[in-house]
Amino acid sequence: MSAVPLLKVNDVSKFYGSRIGCRNVSFDLFPGEVLAIVGESGSGKTTLLSCLSTRLMPTSGIVEYHMRDGQYRDLARMGEAERRFLMRTDWGFVHQNPADGLRMTVSAGANVGERLMAVGDRHYGNIRAAASDWLERVEIGIDRIDDQPRAFSGGMRQRLQIARNLVTNPRLVFMDEPTGGLDVSVQARLLDLVRGLVHDLGLAAIIVTHDLAVARLLSHRMMVMKDGAVIEQGLTDRVLDDPREPYTQLLVSSILQV
Amino acid sequence: MHLRDGIRLPVVANVSFSVKAGECVVLGGPSGVGKSSILKMLYGNYGVDEGQILMEHDGKLVNLATAEPRTVLEVRRATLGYVSQFLRVVPRVSALDIVAEPLQARGVAIEDARARAAELLTKLNLPTALWSLPPATFSGGEQQRVNIARGFITDHRILLLDEPTASLDAKNRAVVVEMIAEKKAKGTALIGIFHDEEVRDAVADRILDVSAFSPRKAAA
Numbered sequence: 450m451s452a453v454p455l456l457k458v459n460d461v462s463k464f465y466g467s468r469i470g471c472r473n474v475s476f477d478l479f480p481g482e483v484l485a486i487v488g489e490s491g492s493g494k495t496t497l498l499s500c501l502s503t504r505l506m507p508t509s510g511i512v513e514y515h516m517r518d519g520q521y522r523d524l525a526r527m528g529e530a531e532r533r534f535l536m537r538t539d540w541g542f543v544h545q546n547p548a549d550g551l552r553m554t555v556s557a558g559a560n561v562g563e564r565l566m567a568v569g570d571r572h573y574g575n576i577r578a579a580a581s582d583w584l585e586r587v588e589i590g591i592d593r594i595d596d597q598p599r600a601f602s603g604g605m606r607q608r609l610q611i612a613r614n615l616v617t618n619p620r621l622v623f624m625d626e627p628t629g630g631l632d633v634s635v636q637a638r639l640l641d642l643v644r645g646l647v648h649d650l651g652l653a654a655i656i657v658t659h660d661l662a663v664a665r666l667l668s669h670r671m672m673v674m675k676d677g678a679v680i681e682q683g684l685t686d687r688v689l690d691d692p693r694e695p696y697t698q699l700l701v702s703s704i705l706q707v
Numbered sequence: 708m709h710l711r712d713g714i715r716l717p718v719v720a721n722v723s724f725s726v727k728a729g730e731c732v733v734l735g736g737p738s739g740v741g742k743s744s745i746l747k748m749l750y751g752n753y754g755v756d757e758g759q760i761l762m763e764h765d766g767k768l769v770n771l772a773t774a775e776p777r778t779v780l781e782v783r784r785a786t787l788g789y790v791s792q793f794l795r796v797v798p799r800v801s802a803l804d805i806v807a808e809p810l811q812a813r814g815v816a817i818e819d820a821r822a823r824a825a826e827l828l829t830k831l832n833l834p835t836a837l838w839s840l841p842p843a844t845f846s847g848g849e850q851q852r853v854n855i856a857r858g859f860i861t862d863h864r865i866l867l868l869d870e871p872t873a874s875l876d877a878k879n880r881a882v883v884v885e886m887i888a889e890k891k892a893k894g895t896a897l898i899g900i901f902h903d904e905e906v907r908d909a910v911a912d913r914i915l916d917v918s919a920f921s922p923r924k925a926a927a
Contacts, residue, residue: 479777637798644797666797670776684751684776691753 461510469677470496485668493677541614541622547606558594583612604635719920731897736917751779790858794850803838806856827856847874868899
């Protein structure tokens with residue numbers, strides 16, 4: 450159990466003009482820890498995720514990241530180039546819509562290989578070998594390596610997006626509704642895959658989802674958001690089995706039983 | 708105490724007891740009196756409003772009532788086991804791997820963990836043909852045996868048992884009673900709920916009447 454947090458979030462708020470995106474959010478994320486952020490549409494989950502992953506600048510508050518050299522860096526004070534480098538190497542971002550995270554008109558192999566090239570890999574054979582290895586790990590046939598993701602199904606595209614993100618061995622992965630819009634059997638396969646990868650690679654992850662079953666399966670810890678604020682947080686099974694806030698109780702009791 | 712629909716429902720109050728290594732304490736009392744709630748609080752699954760739950764973990768005393776989530780998870784991985792009433796299945800994961808998982812989480816190689824899982828499932832008379840299937844479609848008794856094997860596979864020093872024999876036949880109940888006796892001999896502290904009197908008498912060193920902690924009873 451590592452004693453130092455990977456990400457330190459201190460009193461982060463984001464306002465859109467006078468509207469609240471999210472407010473006064475603070476937490477620490479440790480290596481290997483999976484945090485789920487749940488809440489209904491418009492509760493500020495995605496805004497918070499964007500603030501944490503530097504896609505949006507918070508209005509106030511500090512997000513610090515524990516760099517590989519052992520130093521904490523304030524993400525807002527980093528240069529653009531440095532931030533981009535972090536996004537491409539040490540971090541991953543899995544979008545709900547794979548088209549936002551993939552290049553749809555270059556081959557699957559190139560989609561995975563591009564991130565390796567961004568970290569300085571130049572040997573074609575090595576890049577292709579790494580790409581094949583990752584396609585296999587996300588259960589995409591090697592014979593599809595030269596096909597464009599345009600020709601892939603939704604579930605395959607999502608798995609390809611995950612491969613593209615994980616090929617550089619990131620330490621932190623952000624996921625925005627990774628299983629949204631997939632049918633249940635495809636979703637089960639993807640969840641099983643993500644669960645295995647997170648466990649095997651010791652990844653830390655922040656997953657935004659409105660699906661409490663996804664949160665239960667994947668996360669160690671969860672935060673419930675309402676109107677931009679975190680209203681309840683704790684161990685995932687504690688929050689789901691013994692919800693304390695009336696709003697969390699409403700969410701939990703709204704799950705359909707199969 | 709815990710809440711539902713924004714209403715506070717007092718469940719149990721001022722619960723105090725301790726369990727020694729090698730001892731099996733059975734929580735007794737009628738249904739709905741709060742036995743499972745106590746067990747779930749001990750596991751960190753239900754929140755605790757007041758008081759402490761102290762357990763020895765990694766040579767130190769940890770207060771589970773106020774511990775950080777990652778501490779609770781670490782205690783569960785290494786010290787505190789739980790056999791729930793119902794198996795929570797994970798899509799696509801086989802019965803054998805579900806049983807082997809807690810050992811794997813403690814760093815045992817997958818082949819060794821599977822071998823140990825196979826031993827336990829054999830002991831519990833689960834047909835070999837079922838081992839490679841995800842248990843979602845198993846019968847109640849079969850699921851429960853998978854659950855028991857998963858809970859008993861590690862050498863956790865504290866084990867919580869929520870009616871592990873409820874849907875088992877006499878033969879398999881006897882197997883579970885024997886497994887509990889083995890755990891006790893190894894110095895595991897056990898806290899359980901058993902409605903079956905025969906099993907209860909066979910395993911219990913002490914019976915704790917939970918109705919003594921029920922505030923509703925006190926008010927009546």
